[in-house]
Amino acid sequence: MRKRATAKEVADAAGVSKWTVIRAFTPGASIAEESKRKVLEAAAALNYSPNLLARSLATNSTRQVAVFVDDFANPQKLPFLETLTERLQAEGLVAVLININTHFDHVHALLHADQRQVDAVILFGTAFRSETLSDLQLGRGTPPMFVLARDSQIEGVPAVVCDAELALREIVDHLHERGYRRPGFMTGAPALSTALRRRHHFADFWKQNGVDEIASLSADKYSAGAGAEAVRSYLEQTAPADRVDVLMCENDILALGAMDEIRSRFGLRIPEDIAVVGFDNYEFCGSPAYSLTTYEQPRQEMIQVIVGMIAGRLEPETVTLQGTLVVRNST
Amino acid sequence: MRKRATAKEVADAAGVSKWTVIRAFTPGASIAEESKRKVLEAAAALNYSPNLLARSLATNSTRQVAVFVDDFANPQKLPFLETLTERLQAEGLVAVLININTHFDHVHALLHADQRQVDAVILFGTAFRSETLSDLQLGRGTPPMFVLARDSQIEGVPAVVCDAELALREIVDHLHERGYRRPGFMTGAPALSTALRRRHHFADFWKQNGVDEIASLSADKYSAGAGAEAVRSYLEQTAPADRVDVLMCENDILALGAMDEIRSRFGLRIPEDIAVVGFDNYEFCGSPAYSLTTYEQPRQEMIQVIVGMIAGRLEPETVTLQGTLVVRNST
DNA sequence: TTTCTGTTTGCTACCGGGTGCAAACGGGTG
DNA sequence: CACCCGTTTGCACCCGGTAGCAAACAGAAA
Numbered sequence: 001m002r003k004r005a006t007a008k009e010v011a012d013a014a015g016v017s018k019w020t021v022i023r024a025f026t027p028g029a030s031i032a033e034e035s036k037r038k039v040l041e042a043a044a045a046l047n048y049s050p051n052l053l054a055r056s057l058a059t060n061s062t063r064q065v066a067v068f069v070d071d072f073a074n075p076q077k078l079p080f081l082e083t084l085t086e087r088l089q090a091e092g093l094v095a096v097l098i099n100i101n102t103h104f105d106h107v108h109a110l111l112h113a114d115q116r117q118v119d120a121v122i123l124f125g126t127a128f129r130s131e132t133l134s135d136l137q138l139g140r141g142t143p144p145m146f147v148l149a150r151d152s153q154i155e156g157v158p159a160v161v162c163d164a165e166l167a168l169r170e171i172v173d174h175l176h177e178r179g180y181r182r183p184g185f186m187t188g189a190p191a192l193s194t195a196l197r198r199r200h201h202f203a204d205f206w207k208q209n210g211v212d213e214i215a216s217l218s219a220d221k222y223s224a225g226a227g228a229e230a231v232r233s234y235l236e237q238t239a240p241a242d243r244v245d246v247l248m249c250e251n252d253i254l255a256l257g258a259m260d261e262i263r264s265r266f267g268l269r270i271p272e273d274i275a276v277v278g279f280d281n282y283e284f285c286g287s288p289a290y291s292l293t294t295y296e297q298p299r300q301e302m303i304q305v306i307v308g309m310i311a312g313r314l315e316p317e318t319v320t321l322q323g324t325l326v327v328r329n330s331t
Numbered sequence: 332m333r334k335r336a337t338a339k340e341v342a343d344a345a346g347v348s349k350w351t352v353i354r355a356f357t358p359g360a361s362i363a364e365e366s367k368r369k370v371l372e373a374a375a376a377l378n379y380s381p382n383l384l385a386r387s388l389a390t391n392s393t394r395q396v397a398v399f400v401d402d403f404a405n406p407q408k409l410p411f412l413e414t415l416t417e418r419l420q421a422e423g424l425v426a427v428l429i430n431i432n433t434h435f436d437h438v439h440a441l442l443h444a445d446q447r448q449v450d451a452v453i454l455f456g457t458a459f460r461s462e463t464l465s466d467l468q469l470g471r472g473t474p475p476m477f478v479l480a481r482d483s484q485i486e487g488v489p490a491v492v493c494d495a496e497l498a499l500r501e502i503v504d505h506l507h508e509r510g511y512r513r514p515g516f517m518t519g520a521p522a523l524s525t526a527l528r529r530r531h532h533f534a535d536f537w538k539q540n541g542v543d544e545i546a547s548l549s550a551d552k553y554s555a556g557a558g559a560e561a562v563r564s565y566l567e568q569t570a571p572a573d574r575v576d577v578l579m580c581e582n583d584i585l586a587l588g589a590m591d592e593i594r595s596r597f598g599l600r601i602p603e604d605i606a607v608v609g610f611d612n613y614e615f616c617g618s619p620a621y622s623l624t625t626y627e628q629p630r631q632e633m634i635q636v637i638v639g640m641i642a643g644r645l646e647p648e649t650v651t652l653q654g655t656l657v658v659r660n661s662t
Numbered sequence: 663t664t665t666c667t668g669t670t671t672g673c674t675a676c677c678g679g680g681t682g683c684a685a686a687c688g689g690g691t692g
Numbered sequence: 693c694a695c696c697c698g699t700t701t702g703c704a705c706c707c708g709g710t711a712g713c714a715a716a717c718a719g720a721a722a
Contacts, residue, residue, distance in 0.1 A: 032671090053448045058710040099417050287587070382677090389707050
């Protein structure tokens with residue numbers, strides 16, 4: 001049933017050799033107008049189109065890029081995936097979406113991507129532990145890797161990220177200017193170096209503004225429920241007088257979860273009793289029901305850069321891009 | 332640099348022929364314990380693993396499934412993608428995510444997927460116009476296609492969907508029971524046959540309950556902004572006495588956008604002035620800020636079924652599964 | 663007519679593995 | 693020791709293209 005026409009068959013039909021058929025499908029190849037016409041006619045009749053698999057094998061390039069994702073709870077992934085696939089497709093590349101989870105970890109995924117001969121791997125919001133990687137890399141031959149929207153912990157693996165230091169400086173300056181003085185910071189995965197780095201910057205900039213103490217909240221993952229739970233446990237254990245006046249959350253999902261909890265369970269007002277700041281500028285942050293102050297990552301530019309590196313137009317190196325503070329009613 | 336070891340090289344290192352090497356990597360192949368051990372040792376030393384590209388070419392099976400997506404505005408796509416990739420990976424399959432947009436339409440995408448020799452194509456929430464397809468299909472040889480979360484308009488292409496008729500019956504019964512009598516229906520893409528069908532069912536069941544008139548609102552796409560705009564234009568043009576008492580929106584995103592607009596721009600209460608119903612049970616519908624009554628699709632089952640068909644365990648045929656009405660405070 | 667040069671075409675070798683058959687092997691039996 | 697049979701191994705050929713060289717075929721210049 002699913003037998004496809006091959007170049008050889010088209011060649012026979014057109015009365016030429018299979019190499020001439022291939023030339024007809026190779027832009028810029030040396031071929032006479034006349035034979036090209038004949039070939040294309042025969043090809044159309046037989047419904048022939050070149051087999052990219054065979055081509056990939058011969059050229060040693062699949063034009064496929066593996067995209068590793070491990071956190072589907074953050075709806076912000078979706079616009080990133082949209083832009084990423086669009087940009088890759090514009091380069092003639094295609095994304096192989098790989099779900100990293102407990103059944104299929106980074107090592108499996110990388111091995112698999114490697115066996116599939118992908119041209120590159122994008123670690124989108126995930127990262128290898130570097131020890132894990134060094135085990136694998138000794139046998140030279142993993143495809144080139146790039147980290148998107150997260151710091152690279154691995155020597156020689158470039159990352160394209162939003163400048164967290166700058167972002168946190170802008171946020172802290174904004175909050176300080178608005179008069180907040182008792183800040184808190186909620187992380188989603190306390191073990192993550194990225195998370196620690198952000199909290200560090202946050203604390204640092206407050207210190208520069210004369211505020212030494214930062215309340216620390218931690219959710220155990222990046223979900224609305226976890227954000228709600230973290231803020232609940234904090235508010236239950238903290239007397240009203242000791243509470244933070246502004247809570248910075250590591251991403252919007254935590255922030256939205258926290259806002260719900262603050263308002264409906266504790267009956268507190270935002271921003272009068274507690275202000276809230278998120279990170280990502282997820283679409284719903286702008287809704288009047290939340291109106292969350294947040295920070296927008298320069299998604300288009302980030303993806304343009306990472307795809308440029310993969311396509312070989314840009315030097316592969318870590319790039320840090322500036323985002324935008326989006327001030328709304330939650331602060 | 333990126334030279335990988337081949338079966339031949341491993342064979343030389345292990346002192347056997349390349350076919351013996353291949354047998355060592357083929358489960359169930361006939362090979363002596365002793366030589367298998369030798370081969371695996373040599374393979375480990377050389378960091379060899381089989382080239383799936385070459386294998387795909389030889390076996391005529393890539394174990395890749397193309398997933399076509401054209402609407403990234405609906406955050407509900409994300410959990411679907413998560414479950415889908417997970418289930419596919421559990422079958423040893425992998426998802427190639429293809430973004431259908433104005434630069435890369437269905438026909439391009441199908442042609443591309445076909446050239447890549449994918450084992451199947453999943454139309455996730457999108458659909459071909461059947462004329463378009465018949466043009467392509469005459470040359471037999473497109474990969475098997477399946478439609479997910481949307482009706483198939485194409486003869487012979489099975490779909491896995493949530494039972495819309497049943498869903499709308501449950502919803503209408505619930506609304507009628509709650510005492511609503513002036514229903515409205517908001518579609519996201521009035522031209523879509525799926526949308527028309529749903530509205531039809533909606534009207535039909537109301538008629539069975541003695542309500543003949545259904546207000547009709549239409550957004551021009553499935554986004555919160557479009558939902559807000561549609562409800563704004565409706566409320567502006569409709570005197571309070573003539574307004575609907577309940578508005579059913581084709582999906583949650585429209586509904587959430589509509590809720591924002593109803594409350595903050597018109598100062599109306601939900602559900603007292605206007606009740607709202609959505610569809611999908613997107614995570615945020617449960618948040619106290621919205622608490623939207625909606626209908627949850629049986630995501631896990633749908634995906635289990637479609638992957639089962641692709642893997643060949645299930646007969647490929649259109650399957651309709653029952654979802655769950657989730658009643659919250661918006662009705 | 664011969665020579666030269668540029669275009670067009672065909673061919674060999676190859677990418678890295680898979681298939682099915684035939685030969686080699688090895689141990690038990692008569 | 694010959695024979696038989698089941699296991700293990702090697703081989704020719706195939707999957708559908710690509711690369712680069714060499715032959716064939718122009719048409720123009722000598």
